[in-house]
Amino acid sequence: MTLLPESFAASPGRYGRLDYLLHVPPGVAPDGGWPLVLFLHGAGERGRDLELVKREGLPRVLERDPGLGFVAVAPQCPPGATWQPYARTVLALLEHLLARGSVDAARVYLTGISMGGYGTWALAATNPGRFAAIVPVCGGGLRSLGFPERVRELVRVPVWAFHGALDDIVPLDESRRLVDALAAVGGDVRLTVYPDLGHDSWTRAYADPALYDWLLSQRRHLPPAT
Numbered sequence: 001m002t003l004l005p006e007s008f009a010a011s012p013g014r015y016g017r018l019d020y021l022l023h024v025p026p027g028v029a030p031d032g033g034w035p036l037v038l039f040l041h042g043a044g045e046r047g048r049d050l051e052l053v054k055r056e057g058l059p060r061v062l063e064r065d066p067g068l069g070f071v072a073v074a075p076q077c078p079p080g081a082t083w084q085p086y087a088r089t090v091l092a093l094l095e096h097l098l099a100r101g102s103v104d105a106a107r108v109y110l111t112g113i114s115m116g117g118y119g120t121w122a123l124a125a126t127n128p129g130r131f132a133a134i135v136p137v138c139g140g141g142l143r144s145l146g147f148p149e150r151v152r153e154l155v156r157v158p159v160w161a162f163h164g165a166l167d168d169i170v171p172l173d174e175s176r177r178l179v180d181a182l183a184a185v186g187g188d189v190r191l192t193v194y195p196d197l198g199h200d201s202w203t204r205a206y207a208d209p210a211l212y213d214w215l216l217s218q219r220r221h222l223p224p225a226t
Contacts, residue, residue, distance in 0.1 A: 002066035003059055003074070005050045010092035015085045018093060020075040021053055023062050024102075035070040035107035035216050038094060040116030040123075046077045057113045057137075061206045070216065071103055083112075083119030084145070091127060106220045111135035113202040114170060118142065121178060125153040133158040133218035135211065137202045138167055140174025148181040155182065158218050159189040162205040164197030 003021040010016045025034060039058040046052075053059050059074050075090055077083055083090070098105055110131045112120035117139015124134045125147075134157060141147025159182060163175040172193065179191040194201050205211060 002062055003054060003072075008075075008089075008093045008096060010089045015089055018075040018077075018086060018089050019048070019050055020073055020093065021050055021059055022097075023059075023066065023072040023074075025067065025069055025071065029102040030069075033102050033104035033107075035109065036094075036097065036103045037070050037072045037109045037111060037215070038090070039072060039074040040083055040090075040110075040112030040119040041074065041077065042112075042114030042116050044114075046081065047079050048076075050076055052076070057116075057202050058111065058206055068212065070109075071097070073097060077115075082115060084122060087119075087123055087126060090123065091130070094130070107132050107216070107218070108220070109133050109135070109215055109218070111137065111215075112139065113137045114139065114199065117170070117175075121147065121151065124157060125150045128153045128157050129220070131157055132220040133160070133215055135160050135162070135205075135215060136175070137162045137205050138164060138170045138175070138199060140170060141178050148177050151178045151182045151187075152185050154189075155185050155187045157188075159187065160211065160214060161189070161191045162201050163191065163193055164199060164201040165193050165195045166198040167201070169199040 003023050006022050007019050041053050053074050053076050110120050117136040120136040121141045124131050161175045163172045179189050182189045
């Protein structure tokens with residue numbers, strides 16, 4: 001088993017606890033520590049059963065290929081919830097894992113699919129100094145959270161977004177308007193559109209070795225937020 005179930009409690013209360021899957025690569029950590037990828041799942045994987053989180057996206061890839069050279073953490077959003085109320089708990093979980101050691105704090109990355117793609121944009125815009133790069137897949141930004149204007153906070157964070165042109169659940173324009181807004185202020189941002197795919201653009205995105213080559217080459221340029 002490559003994805004181990006664990007629990008984290010940041011504080012008492014409704015939004016203070018998360019169960020999560022943790023993957024640590026085999027072997028000895030390199031000098032400076034492993035890179036770490038934080039993965040936020042979509043709405044279909046919410047619940048109290050971590051086996052659901054293994055069904056899609058990055059955890060599914062790691063089940064097949066545990067030799068990818070990074071630590072991965074995949075928290076599970078409780079039933080009926082979204083990532084936004086759990087943002088502080090997710091960040092506290094991340095700091096908890098960094099404090100364990102063997103992780104390079106300058107190479108922490110964020111990615112997510114669908115609901116987790118929205119969570120990726122929002123969490124990164126709130127904490128641009130924490131992440132070396134982000135990969136939102138078929139996500140977007142809620143106007144109630146200040147998007148697309150808020151995407152300017154990511155002007156110094158490399159972004160590679162993915163979306164299917166035929167997506168009828170999260171329209172392509174949800175990614176495109178954020179990418180365009182970030183490009184307009186000089187952001188390092190790219191968008192890959194799969195013309196033949198619908199909502200599931202993550203399977204092809206996470207199967208692409210070029211994504212990991214790009215992601216793991218990025219290093220953080222801003223100090224982490226406190």
